[in-house]
Amino acid sequence: MTLDATNAFSIARMGRGGSTTTDVASRGDRTLWLDNVACVNGGEFLAALHTLSQQLRANLRMPIHGVEAHYALYPPGARYVRHKDRMQDSGARMISWVTYLNADWQPADGGLLRLYSDDGGHTDIAPTMGTSVCFLSDIEHEVLASHQTRLSIAGWMRRLD
Numbered sequence: 001m002t003l004d005a006t007n008a009f010s011i012a013r014m015g016r017g018g019s020t021t022t023d024v025a026s027r028g029d030r031t032l033w034l035d036n037v038a039c040v041n042g043g044e045f046l047a048a049l050h051t052l053s054q055q056l057r058a059n060l061r062m063p064i065h066g067v068e069a070h071y072a073l074y075p076p077g078a079r080y081v082r083h084k085d086r087m088q089d090s091g092a093r094m095i096s097w098v099t100y101l102n103a104d105w106q107p108a109d110g111g112l113l114r115l116y117s118d119d120g121g122h123t124d125i126a127p128t129m130g131t132s133v134c135f136l137s138d139i140e141h142e143v144l145a146s147h148q149t150r151l152s153i154a155g156w157m158r159r160l161d
C-alpha cells in the first residue's frame, strides 16, 4: 500500500508483445513488476522463484528458462475474467505462482481465485495471507470480483523461447 501511494503501479495489460490492451472491466488490477526500479522488497520472491525454476529444470528436466513476477493490487470492484496465463507464442508461461498478502480476508470480501477443471468443476481459493497457489499456466482461471483491496505477488516460470 505504501508503494501504491507513490503511484508506482500501472493498470494491468492483457495480451503480449505489440498487441497488449487495457480493459479494466475484464482485468481491473494494477501491477508493479518486481524488476521495476520503484519496486523494493521484491527481490527475495524473484530469487526464490528463480531457485525453484532451476531445481525443476535440473531435477525434473522441465524446460524452464526464465521467471517474472509482479505485485498486483485489485481495488474494490476489480476482477480478472476467465483466462489462461499461457499465450500461444514462444517463451510461453509454463507455471503460475501466486502468493497472497491480505492479513484479514473475510468471505464477504470476495476476490476468490477460481481454478477450472476439465470436468466442468472448479476449485476456489481465498486470497488470505500465508496462502500460495501454484498451477500449470494452461489451466483456465479467474479472479472473482473483490470487494476489498486485494494484494498479491504473481510469478511465472517461462519455457525457453
Ligand SMILES: O=C(O)CCC(=O)C(=O)O
Binding pocket: 072, 080, 085, 098, 112, 113, 127, 141, 142, 143, 152, 154
Ligand atoms: O491473483 C490471483 O489469484 C490470480 C491472478 C491472475 O490470474 C493473473 O495475474 O494472471
Ligand SMILES: [Fe+2]
Binding pocket: 083, 084, 085, 141
Ligand atoms: Fe492468470
